[in-house]
Amino acid sequence: MKTPLFTIVLFLLTISSFAQESSSEPQRKNGVTISDTIIGGIPFQCYQYHFESPDRDLDYTLILPMPENDIVVSKIRRTLLGEDYTGNYEQQLREEHGADSSEAAPKVPEEGAEPKSPYENEDYVSVIFEIHPNLIEKDLIGFTSYVNEYFGGASHPTWAFFFSVFNFSTGEQISQDDILDASEEKRQIVARKLYTLLKAYVEEEDDGEQDVLYMLNNNFYFTDKELVYAYTPYEVAAYMYGEPELSLPKKWLRPYLKPDGPLYQYWFGKKGKK
Numbered sequence: 001m002k003t004p005l006f007t008i009v010l011f012l013l014t015i016s017s018f019a020q021e022s023s024s025e026p027q028r029k030n031g032v033t034i035s036d037t038i039i040g041g042i043p044f045q046c047y048q049y050h051f052e053s054p055d056r057d058l059d060y061t062l063i064l065p066m067p068e069n070d071i072v073v074s075k076i077r078r079t080l081l082g083e084d085y086t087g088n089y090e091q092q093l094r095e096e097h098g099a100d101s102s103e104a105a106p107k108v109p110e111e112g113a114e115p116k117s118p119y120e121n122e123d124y125v126s127v128i129f130e131i132h133p134n135l136i137e138k139d140l141i142g143f144t145s146y147v148n149e150y151f152g153g154a155s156h157p158t159w160a161f162f163f164s165v166f167n168f169s170t171g172e173q174i175s176q177d178d179i180l181d182a183s184e185e186k187r188q189i190v191a192r193k194l195y196t197l198l199k200a201y202v203e204e205e206d207d208g209e210q211d212v213l214y215m216l217n218n219n220f221y222f223t224d225k226e227l228v229y230a231y232t233p234y235e236v237a238a239y240m241y242g243e244p245e246l247s248l249p250k251k252w253l254r255p256y257l258k259p260d261g262p263l264y265q266y267w268f269g270k271k272g273k274k
Helices: 005-021 071-081 089-097 184-201 250-256 262-268
Strands: 031-039 042-052 056-065 125-137 140-151 158-167 220-222 226-230 245-249
Touching: 031 089, 042 089, 042 125, 056 071, 056 089, 071 140, 071 158, 125 220, 140 220, 158 220, 158 226, 184 245, 184 250, 226 250, 245 250, 250 262
Parallel strands: 056 125
Antiparallel strands: 031 042, 042 056, 125 140, 140 158, 220 226, 226 245
16 A cells, blocks of 8 residues: 555654653553654644553554644544544543553463463454544645454454545645536546556456446545545455555646645645646
């Protein structure tokens, strides 16, 4: 899966700094660790949360804008974290997940018993949840969200990357309706391009399928050179193909953008820069 280099480097450097700050702490300790950092001139909080018990293994690393009580920031957090977000994420973690619980029993087998894999336990749940910024530019801010869930007895985990871009002045999420020309003809051309790229990705010939608008799934990110649509496992291809990411170069996409939309303005500006 293609991931922007900026995203990878930013995420690894940020996590590394947090690890250095807490190097004296025992590894995989149940609880919440909160650190502040500055990325691209914007203040962020990193919530690192781990909880381990015989039935649960939860790992969260969430890098979220701050301050938490700011109206715009709160709107962005609510979109990223879901409607259950209460406005105080540290407290929410503690209340919902027992974030500082000392009741989590170690995964040690009874005396004389052979150790069993937690995956043999049908009640076992494992969740990895990560959020980190991937774009900070003018009044735009973008995020990558990663979720990996496993439930005991399943043949494999379910996992996916989700991308979101926000207007950092209003907190509103930018959708494909905000960036693409509204005409059905142009939407069909963009969707057909994505479908053709998908067929090349899975090494199949384009079968001429007419209904391709489902390729416009609103799960996208963009860089200074391309708009990238991402798809979850099974969404448009077999599980073996993972998560296809299909790239539309800005030069090709320009005729199909809203001229007054945020992506057109980000790429070409009011003066029509190339």
